[in-house]
Amino acid sequence: VLSGPDTAAVAARGGRPFTVRGPRGDGRWRVIAVPRRTGGLLSEAATEPATDAGSVVVATSMKQVDGTVGRMWQNYLTAGFALLVVLAVVGWFAVRSGLRPLSRVERTAAEIAGGDLSRRVPELAGPKTELGRLAGALNGMLGQLETAFAARAESEARMSRFVADASHELRTPLAGIKGLTDLHRMGALADRDAVDATMARIARESERLTR
Numbered sequence: 001v002l003s004g005p006d007t008a009a010v011a012a013r014g015g016r017p018f019t020v021r022g023p024r025g026d027g028r029w030r031v032i033a034v035p036r037r038t039g040g041l042l043s044e045a046a047t048e049p050a051t052d053a054g055s056v057v058v059a060t061s062m063k064q065v066d067g068t069v070g071r072m073w074q075n076y077l078t079a080g081f082a083l084l085v086v087l088a089v090v091g092w093f094a095v096r097s098g099l100r101p102l103s104r105v106e107r108t109a110a111e112i113a114g115g116d117l118s119r120r121v122p123e124l125a126g127p128k129t130e131l132g133r134l135a136g137a138l139n140g141m142l143g144q145l146e147t148a149f150a151a152r153a154e155s156e157a158r159m160s161r162f163v164a165d166a167s168h169e170l171r172t173p174l175a176g177i178k179g180l181t182d183l184h185r186m187g188a189l190a191d192r193d194a195v196d197a198t199m200a201r202i203a204r205e206s207e208r209l210t211r
């Protein structure tokens with residue numbers, strides 16, 4: 001049972017519906033109340049003025065409506081949570097798929113750092129994409145590095161051959177000069193002619209060293 005509003009409150013509502021709490025805490029009720037009058041409204045010929053005879057109140061429980069709204073909110077929350085889980089899983093796979101080419105680039109870079117300059121970054125995307133342009137730039141740089149290292153290796157090989165040839169060319173005259181000076185120091189050159197001949201040979205070997 002709802003506690004009915006007084007006549008003034010009903011008149012103030014103007015026939016508009018409103019919501020109240022049940023007197024026993026049994027949920028919400030939707031109510032519409034209109035004043036009930038007698039007299040002038042019964043007949044066009046009535047000459048007596050209408051008098052206030054109370055109010056007519058009609059109410060219905062909103063328990064079913066509230067239950068339906070509650071179930072809808074529960075369904076919305078469950079569907080929203082499920083959608084978030086699905087989006088998270090899809091996003092994780094999308095990120096993994098997007099990073100997989102970069103992982104291949106990383107492995108290739110590690111092999112190149114290990115000394116294999118013939119390796120190249122695989123063409124994982126079109127030349128107009130960021131990844132494609134990155135792969136092209138890295139491969140161009142690797143080609144230049146390989147050429148530079150090959151040129152350096154060739155230069156080192158030429159230097160090694162030059163040092164070996166120069167060592168041989170220097171060692172032979174120096175050995176001859178050292179042998180002749182040892183003979184002179186040991187007194188093996190007894191006369192002037194032998195000394196002159198030895199000095200002439202030393203001069204020739206010195207000229208060879210100069211050339």
